[in-house]
Every structure is written in C-alpha cells, then in structure tokens.
Amino acid sequence: MAMETCFRAWALHAPAGSKDRLLVGNLVLPSKRALAPLSVGRVATRRPRHVCQSKNAVDEVVVADEKNWDGLVMACETPVLVEFWAPWCGPCRMIAPVIDELAKDYAGKITCCKVNTDDSPNVASTYGIRSIPTVLIFKGGEKKESVIGAVPKSTLTTLIDKYIGSS
Amino acid sequence: MTSTVTTTVGCGGLPVRPLSTATRGRPRRCAVRAQAAGADASNDKSVEVMRKFSEQYARRSNTFFCADKTVTAVVIKGLADHRDTLGAPLCPCRHYDDKAAEVAQGFWNCPCVPMRERKECHCMLFLTPDNDFAGKDQVISFEEIKEATSKF
Numbered sequence: 001m002a003m004e005t006c007f008r009a010w011a012l013h014a015p016a017g018s019k020d021r022l023l024v025g026n027l028v029l030p031s032k033r034a035l036a037p038l039s040v041g042r043v044a045t046r047r048p049r050h051v052c053q054s055k056n057a058v059d060e061v062v063v064a065d066e067k068n069w070d071g072l073v074m075a076c077e078t079p080v081l082v083e084f085w086a087p088w089c090g091p092c093r094m095i096a097p098v099i100d101e102l103a104k105d106y107a108g109k110i111t112c113c114k115v116n117t118d119d120s121p122n123v124a125s126t127y128g129i130r131s132i133p134t135v136l137i138f139k140g141g142e143k144k145e146s147v148i149g150a151v152p153k154s155t156l157t158t159l160i161d162k163y164i165g166s167s
Numbered sequence: 168m169t170s171t172v173t174t175t176v177g178c179g180g181l182p183v184r185p186l187s188t189a190t191r192g193r194p195r196r197c198a199v200r201a202q203a204a205g206a207d208a209s210n211d212k213s214v215e216v217m218r219k220f221s222e223q224y225a226r227r228s229n230t231f232f233c234a235d236k237t238v239t240a241v242v243i244k245g246l247a248d249h250r251d252t253l254g255a256p257l258c259p260c261r262h263y264d265d266k267a268a269e270v271a272q273g274f275w276n277c278p279c280v281p282m283r284e285r286k287e288c289h290c291m292l293f294l295t296p297d298n299d300f301a302g303k304d305q306v307i308s309f310e311e312i313k314e315a316t317s318k319f
Contacts, residue, residue, distance in 0.1 A: 084262070086245075086259060086260070086262070087245075088241055088242065088244050088245025088246075088248060088259040088316075089241070089242070089245065089259055089260040089290070090233070090237075090238035090239065090240075090241040090242040090245075090259075090260065090290055090291055090292065091238060091260060091289070091290065091291050092260075093237060093238060093241055094235065094238060094291075117262045121262070121264075124262045125262070125264055129262045130261055130262060131260065131261055131262075131289055132260045132261055132262055133260075148289075149289060150291070
C-alpha cells in the first residue's frame with residue numbers, strides 16, 4: 001500500500017521523459033573500469049586454515065543442555081566434568097575460569113561441560129543439584145562424585161586424576 | 168529481615184491511542200522502549216535496596232564482603248532480580264524446583280536460615296573475618312555493582 005502510494009505520487013509529479021531516462025540509466029555499464037592487476041607478490045604456498053588435531057581434542061568448556069545431554073555426557077567415553085551454574089551466582093564467576101583451565105589442561109583426556117540451571121532446570125533437578133556451583137564428574141554415563149561450592153583448582157585436579165587413571 | 172515492598176511500574180506517562188487508529192509501528196516501538204526503561208528503573212531500585220540491605224547486614228552480623236567484589240556485586244544483582252520477579256530476595260546461588268514455593272517457605276530468602284543461625288553464606292556475600300576469601304569492606308557502591316554486572 002505504502003509503496004503503491006509512493007509510486008503513484010511520483011508518477012503524478014514526474015517530469016516528462018524521466019521514466020525513460022531512469023530505465024536507460026540502469027543499462028549503462030562501467031565499460032572504462034580498469035581490471036585489477038594480478039598480484040605478483042602472492043605467496044605460492046599458504047598454511048592450511050584448519051589444522052587437523054589427531055585426537056579431535058576439545059580444549060574448551062562445552063555448553064550442555066537438555067537437548068545434547070545424552071550425547072555429550074552420558075555417551076562420552078572419557079570422563080566428563082560438568083559445572084552447574086547460574087547467571088547471578090557470585091561464586092560461579094570465580095570457578096568458571098578454573099573450569100576453562102581444566103578443559104585446556106586435560107584436553108583429550110576429559111570433557112568439560114557447563115549447565116546453566118536456569119536454562120536446563122530438568123537436568124539440574126535430575127541430579128539433585130541444590131547448591132550452586134556444583135561440579136559433577138561422570139564416567140561411563142554414571143555420576144561418580146560431586147563437589148559443592150567454589151573450590152580451588154587443586155581440589156578438582158585431584159578429583160579428575162582419580163578417574164582418568166583407572167580404567 | 169528486610170521488608171519487601173512491591174512497586175508497580177508502568178508506562179503511566181505514555182499516551183496510548185486506541186489500536187484501531189494507531190499508526191503502525193511508532194507507538195508500539197515507543198511503548199516497548201518505555202517498558203524496558205521502566206523495568207530497568209525498577210531493577211535499579213531493587214539493586215539499591217539489596218545493596219543497602221547487604222551493607223547494613225554485614226555491619227550488623229560482623230561479616231565482610233568478598234575480597235573479589237565482583238562476587239558481591241553479582242549476588243546482589245541476583246537478589247534484586249529475584250525480588251523483582253518473585254517478591255522476595257531468594258538466594259541466587261541455589262537451584263529450585265519451585266521458586267514461588269521456596270519464597271513462601273522463606274528458608275532461602277536472604278538472609279537465609281544458615282546465615283541467620285550459623286553465619287554460613289555459600290554465596291560468599293557475607294563472610295566471617297576468618298574466611299580465606301573475606302575482604303575488609305562492608306560497603307559497596309551502586310556504581311561498582313552496575314559496572315560488575317553490566318558485561319554479562
């Protein structure tokens with residue numbers, strides 16, 4: 001409607017011949033544009049953009065939720081560390097960098113996940129999460145241990161070492 | 168216990184024409200913006216209420232804010248959000264199956280029962296002097312809170 005109104009108004013006030021000029025203008029090509037010269041300095045070999053990692057190791061914390069929980073945590077062959085957090089939980093802000101470090105330190109040996117309890121309340125309720133932050137460790141799809149509160153990194157490394165050693 | 172007063176926030180000052188005659192888009196956009204501004208103002212008020220409560224309670228209970236004041240700021244923001252949405256400052260460092268029921272029960276309304284009885288605050292909002300994470304402050308400014316909580 002608005003476009004029709006605009007067009008009608010334009011048609012009423014357009015000077016004679018302007019329509020033709022507009023159409024002709026669309027057909028004019030920039031024939032004098034110079035072609036870009038080939039770059040002589042371009043290097044012959046370039047480093048491949050994607051470097052293949054032999055183990056496909058993930059070195060960052062993965063967001064787990066109710067949709068990907070089974071595939072990410074329950075079916076995972078390596079032990080899985082899961083941090084349950086909430087946006088306005090102060091201690092969660094302290095422990096988050098620790099989990100990030102652990103994901104890098106143990107890349108390939110464990111998977112580190114985090115669950116936002118506001119977004120995935122059913123997962124949190126299923127595992128009896130009450131206090132936040134809580135860190136769970138799973139092995140073979142089974143919850144093995146839980147750690148409550150913002151604990152030092154050494155507490156978590158001790159826990160992890162306990163489960164990557166045994167097989 | 169801090170008294171919780173429910174305040175009504177509306178767009179009272181915004182004239183709203185009947186939908187049948189309203190021009191498409193403009194009034195609705197203004198209304199949405201006004202509502203957002205209203206919500207922000209309301210939350211700011213709750214943040215200020217919870218900030219004052221926290222300072223007062225820290226002094227009264229001889230506890231101190233965390234050496235890392237962003238922890239303090241985040242918890243206060245969480246309490247303010249719950250005050251806005253639930254009517255009471257429910258502890259933001261717990262997971263609940265039914266928040267409304269928890270508010271009614273009151274156990275985890277800040278200051279929670281463990282804090283009142285044993286000075287145990289797992290949020291690290293109120294820390295006893297012997298706690299490893301305790302700082303020296305019993306004050307935190309509104310600006311500190313806004314700065315610490317605006318990034319997320």
